[in-house]
Amino acid sequence: xxIHPSDNVEVRADGQKYALAVIAKGENVxxxxxxxxxxTKDIAVGEKVSPQNLASNLSxxxxxxxxxxxxxxxxxxxxxFLGYKRRNGDVGIxxxxxxxxxxxxxxxxxxxxxxxxxxxxxxHPYGCSQLGGDLHTTQKILCGFIRHPNAxxxxxxxxGCENNGIELMKKELGEYDAERVRFLNIQDxxxxxxxxxxILGELKAIMANDKRENISLSKLRIAVKCGGSDGYSGxxxxxxxxxxxxxxxxxxxxxxxxxxxxxxxAEQLLLSHSKNxxxxxxxxxxxxxxxxxxxxxxxxIADNPxxxxxxxxxxxxxxxxxxxxxxxxxxxxxxxxxYGELPPCDGGLYIVNGPGNDMVAVTNLAAxxxxxxxxxxGRGTPLSSVVPTVKISTNTPLADKKPHWNDFDGGVLLDxxxxxxxxxxxxxxxxxxxxxxxTKAEKNGYCDIAIFKNGVxx
Numbered sequence: 001x002x003i004h005p006s007d008n009v010e011v012r013a014d015g016q017k018y019a020l021a022v023i024a025k026g027e028n029v030x031x032x033x034x035x036x037x038x039x040t041k042d043i044a045v046g047e048k049v050s051p052q053n054l055a056s057n058l059s060x061x062x063x064x065x066x067x068x069x070x071x072x073x074x075x076x077x078x079x080x081f082l083g084y085k086r087r088n089g090d091v092g093i094x095x096x097x098x099x100x101x102x103x104x105x106x107x108x109x110x111x112x113x114x115x116x117x118x119x120x121x122x123x124h125p126y127g128c129s130q131l132g133g134d135l136h137t138t139q140k141i142l143c144g145f146i147r148h149p150n151a152x153x154x155x156x157x158x159x160g161c162e163n164n165g166i167e168l169m170k171k172e173l174g175e176y177d178a179e180r181v182r183f184l185n186i187q188d189x190x191x192x193x194x195x196x197x198x199i200l201g202e203l204k205a206i207m208a209n210d211k212r213e214n215i216s217l218s219k220l221r222i223a224v225k226c227g228g229s230d231g232y233s234g235x236x237x238x239x240x241x242x243x244x245x246x247x248x249x250x251x252x253x254x255x256x257x258x259x260x261x262x263x264x265x266a267e268q269l270l271l272s273h274s275k276n277x278x279x280x281x282x283x284x285x286x287x288x289x290x291x292x293x294x295x296x297x298x299x300x301i302a303d304n305p306x307x308x309x310x311x312x313x314x315x316x317x318x319x320x321x322x323x324x325x326x327x328x329x330x331x332x333x334x335x336x337x338x339y340g341e342l343p344p345c346d347g348g349l350y351i352v353n354g355p356g357n358d359m360v361a362v363t364n365l366a367a368x369x370x371x372x373x374x375x376x377x378g379r380g381t382p383l384s385s386v387v388p389t390v391k392i393s394t395n396t397p398l399a400d401k402k403p404h405w406n407d408f409d410g411g412v413l414l415d416x417x418x419x420x421x422x423x424x425x426x427x428x429x430x431x432x433x434x435x436x437x438x439t440k441a442e443k444n445g446y447c448d449i450a451i452f453k454n455g456v457x458x
Contacts, residue, residue: 004030004032006030006033007030007033008020009023009030014313015312015395016048016231017031017231018046018049019044019047021045023039023049024039025040027039031322034269034322036054036319036322037316038054039054040055041053051310054315055316057265058300058302058316058317060291062264062291064284069269069330072249072331074249074252074332074347075249076250078251079217079431080214080215081093081220082434082435084212084213085215087179088175091219092149092150093372093388094387095210096120096152097207098120098121098153098155098386100142100145100156100157101122101123101157101158102157102165104123104128105128106158107125109157109186109193109196110122111123113193113196119153122449123449124138124450126451126453127163130163131456131458134453135163137339137454139164139172139340140172140339141363141367142156142169145366145386146176148367148387152206152210153206154203155196155199155203156184157184157186158186159185160186166183180203182203212435217248217253217431218251220248220253220371221256221343221371222245222256222372223256223258223352223370224255224328225327225358225361226262226327227377228312228378229320229323229324229377230394231312232414234323234326235413235414236394237377237410238323238327239329240410240413240423241392241410241426242326242330243329243419244423244424244430245329246329246331247423249347253346254343254346254348255349256351256365257328257349257352258354259324259361260286260353261290262320263287263321263324264287264302264318265316265319266318266322269322269325270328271333273330275333275334275335280333286353302316302318331348333351334350335348336350337351337352338353339368339452343368343369350368355452359383359449362375363448366449370385370387372389373387373389375389375390376391377391377398379398380398380405382441384442384446384448385447386448390439391407391439392409392410394411396412396415399411408425
């Protein structure tokens with residue numbers, strides 16, 4: 001691995017960290033050029049650094065300074081992909097039929113309709129017995145899917161007695177394409193399967209006329225996510241994705257990144273790519289709010305790395321975060337987006353509110369308009385969002401073991417592959433996926449959503 005000049009640890013072939021110098025008790029352990037915690041006992045040269053001798057430094061709401069770092073030039077290259085133009089000016093990379101239930105108790109009806117008519121059912125357990133912020137979050141996420149340009153037709157399926165009724169959903173949704181988005185309350189009809197299939201048949205007839213055409217890459221929104229990380233995540237796959245996103249930004253494209261708790265400890269590095277002081281303050285407040293969320297629930301803000309992360313070589317949240325934020329490279333940060341909120345303009349990086357949980361994170365990214373998600377993993381996962389989800393392994397043994405899960409092997413960087421050439425190859429894959437190429441998860445038929453919940457259930 002490449003070691004920053006100030007690092008006092010290195011990652012070896014087993015993915016674990018080992019001391020390059022004597023690290024005294026209380027002294028910071030440095031990786032990626034930043035502290036990842038402090039030594040809880042003296043650590044000898046060559047000794048493994050692990051939860052037995054390393055602890056996090058994280059506490060409080062955080063305080064960072066606006067110190068701009070250089071970012072890569074944006075929109076200097078041209079290029080196109082083959083996508084579907086929508087009436088509102090947005091574009092899609094898929095032309096799918098989606099059935100979206102307003103409430104979880106009609107999930108099976110939605111799934112049956114999707115199975116009969118060849119669509120996707122975006123099922124979830126919420127929409128009833130929810131109050132205040134939780135109900136609003138559900139509405140915003142579902143409205144983000146209703147508006148999503150990867151859907152050529154959408155049937156919003158309501159029950160009729162739920163908190164999240166269709167009329168409330170319409171108020172949250174605002175303007176929509178009434179030709180492409182239809183609504184059905186199934187308590188109001190006799191045979192809901194027959195009526196649902198009739199509506200879906202009409203939508204399919206409209207979608208049959210849709211054709212792919214050349215569209216500027218500046219219209220493409222790519223999201224980045226990591227899950228099931230290991231000691232190589234911040235060395236191979238994450239910086240590889242970051243370099244590919246720099247290429248994307250050079251075409252004027254948009255990058256979306258969430259996992260707000262996995263920015264804890266790496267905030268200064270990420271926020272220093274802010275477009276201006278206003279963006280810095282906006283993004284910093286979103287991160288502080290998530291720190292307060294942990295504190296208000298009596299949880300330590302450093303409590304994040306999962307058992308799999310730790311086994312894979314990650315010890316503290318700072319270590320995970322400093323690897324995590326590398327997925328955005330040096331793309332300029334343009335703003336922070338709430339649940340279901342779309343970027344206000346094309347180009348640049350936007351952070352999207354939400355936790356690090358894989359299912360919730362990919363849901364939030366898709367609801368904010370991501371056309372596809374680049375998902376790096378060192379442990380492996382079959383999880384996929386409703387939008388194409390490209391799996392990038394951090395190590396070659398995982399790519400070899402799970403070829404039916406993984407789309408791209410970032411582990412070849414450990415064998416000396418050139419970062420620039422590999423990032424170009426990864427971005428070429430992104431363009432192929434945008435043109436209609438299938439991911440492994442799409443071939444497997446995988447699709448999941450999970451909506452963030454924080455309040456009382458009646």
